[in-house]
Amino acid sequence: MAIDAADAAPDDTSGRIDVTMVNRGSTTCSATGFAGVDIKDADNTSNPVERGQAQPRVTTLGPGDAAVFNLAYDIDSTGDSLTSPTDIEVTPPNETHSVTLAWPEGAGAIKGAYTDVQVYPTHTTD
Template identity: 80%
Template sequence: MKHTRITALATISLAATLSLTACSGDGSGKDSSAASSADSSSSSSSSSSSSGGGSKSGGDANSSNANSGNATANNAKPDSANQDTQAGTGSTNSAAKSSTKVTFCKTEDLAIDATDAAPDQTSGRINITMINRGSTTCSATGFAGVDIKDADHTSNPIERGPAQPRITILKPGDAAIFDLAYTIDTTGNSLASPTNILVTPPNETHTISLKWPTAAGQIKGAYTDVQVYPTHTTK
């Protein structure tokens, strides 16, 4: 009976020991598995986070590059467009200027006449009028070339007076005037005997001969004392 009780106690003790060992082994396994799982999850999360951060950075860089490229392209287009527009405008302006360019009046298109216009008995002045008889607008701006022909058949070039040329544009029918100025000789002893005025319009090569006005006073001194002034309009 005593032996049986001891055996029973030993069996219970052994069972208890085995039970404790089993419990201890299960707990240790669960903790290890959970820790491993947590580490794996943490590592995965960290990797994912790092991977996600890298993708975002790359995306920003690509986006920045793309925006930079778009900005460059957008900036380039207006410049190109402006250049084209300016080129087109320049061509248009050139064409407009070319189409409205005014040429110099030709001698053959001008009706030219000389008249005495002396304001008094001392100052001699001869007005030479040029009327545009052509069909287009022309320019008579500048100094006409003038020679005075004498009774001895010599001709003498006339010097320019101290004046600046004025723009002289003549539409068909318009007139321009230029003057010959000199001092009148009242002694009656002038050595000049003018018979003709040879006129070459500004920027022309063809000359026309006009009669010296009979009412004009005699020239004091020599022909070198006569001066020609630039053209101007009568308006």
């Protein structure tokens, strides 16, 4: 499975990170529900991300198919953000091994604390 993270903010106030997972295997797999996500900070601490209110669903991926899940937060435009994210540690649904991704360049500052970020369930990109 290949995984990457990208800034997908729709505007200047709503932050969104899309984490895309691509099935690089030769067989069909599924991802059900929420990924486990921790945000690592510049001081090397780690903070878990809470689940959003959306209902989890089964996402079936054939070889080469992609699924995405989102991190959502409000953007701090004051310059006084309490956070300094450097990495996103992701444990995909139904997996036990995590992958560390760089915090996407250009992503807006998080308003509040890491507890104000929410992760949403995996879904197909179609």
